[in-house]
Amino acid sequence: MNELSFVTIGDGTRIAYRFDGDAGKPVLVLSNSIATTLRMWDGQIGELSKHFRVLRYDFRGHGGSSTPVGAYSLDRLGRDVIELLDALSLERVDFLGLSLGGFVGQWLGIHAPERIDRLILSNTSSHLAPASYFDERIVAVQQADDMSETAEVFLGNWFPAPMVAANGPVIEEFRAMLLAIDRQGLAGLFAAVRDADLRRTIALISRPTLVIAGQYDTVTALSHSELIATTVPGAKLVLLPAVHLSNVEYPAEFMQAVLGFWTCFGKVESGLLIRRRFARTASG
Secondary structure, rough: OOOOOOOOOOOOOEEEEEEEOOOOOOOOEEEEOOOOOOOHHHHHHHHHOOOEEEEEOOOOOOOOOOOOOOHHHHHHHHHHHHHHHHHHOOOEEHHHEEEEHHHHHHHHHHOOOHHHEEEEOOOOOEEOOHHOOOOOOOOHHHHOOOOOHHHHHHHHHHOOHHHHHHHOOOHHHHHHHHHHHHHHHHHHHHHHHHHEHHHHHHHHOOOOOOEEEEEOOOOHHHHHHHHHHHHHHOOEEEEEOOOOOOOHHHHHHHHHHHHHHHHOOOOOOOHHHHHHHHHHHOOO
C-alpha cells in the first residue's frame, strides 16, 4: 500500500495510516515524534517490512490526520491508537515509538498491555518540564506568521549542529516536513507533552521493553531513558551516539538494536550478537 488510508474514530477525528509489508506477518506499529509525519520512518521500512507488516499513522493534528481544535492529552493519543487497532481488527501488536511516540508507547504499556506484545521506547521520556516552557511554545507557535522559526528550533534539537549547518538532503527533508505541520496541531500536541507524567505508573508495564537512548540527546536526556529502563521491570537499555532522531542519524545502528531485541523473542532470525554489542556499549 503506497497511499494513506483513513479511519474516523469516536470523537470524529480522522486518523491517517499506512501499511507496508506482507499481510501475513506480525504487525508492528510505528509512532513518530512530535512535529513529524509517518514519513519519519521511511528509512526503516525496507528492513522492517521483511519481518513485519508495518503500520504507521499520523498523530491527530499532523500529516494526513485531521486537526481538532484545542489541547490534546496523552490519554486521547493513546485511545487514538486503540481505536485505530480496533478499526483494523488488530488484536495485538508490537509497538515502536520515538519521542512523543514513546510517550504513547508507555501509555499503552500501562493502560492496554493486552494489546501490546513487545515494546520499544526510543529517545523518549516519562515527563518533561517545566510546564511553562510548553505554555510559551504554544503561544509562540500560535502567534507566529509561519513555522519557519519553529522549524529551525526543532532541527537544532534533533540533529548535531554540523549536520544542520551542512543542510544536506536529510535536513532539507525534515525542514519541509516541519514547515508543513499544522500550527494548531502542534500546539495541541505540545499540551499533551506538557501534561504527561508517567514516572511512577510505568512501573506497571509488564511487556518486554527495550529503551533506546541518545548519548547527546538534549530533548529527552539520557537520564530520562535511564529512569524508564530502571523503572519498567526487566527493561533493557541501549545507548547510541545520537542526538534525538536516532533512527535518522544512526539508521544502521538503530536497526541493529531494534532487530536484535526482537531476535530474543523469535520475531526475527538474526541480530542477537549485535544487540549484545550495543548492550555492552550502553553499560559503559
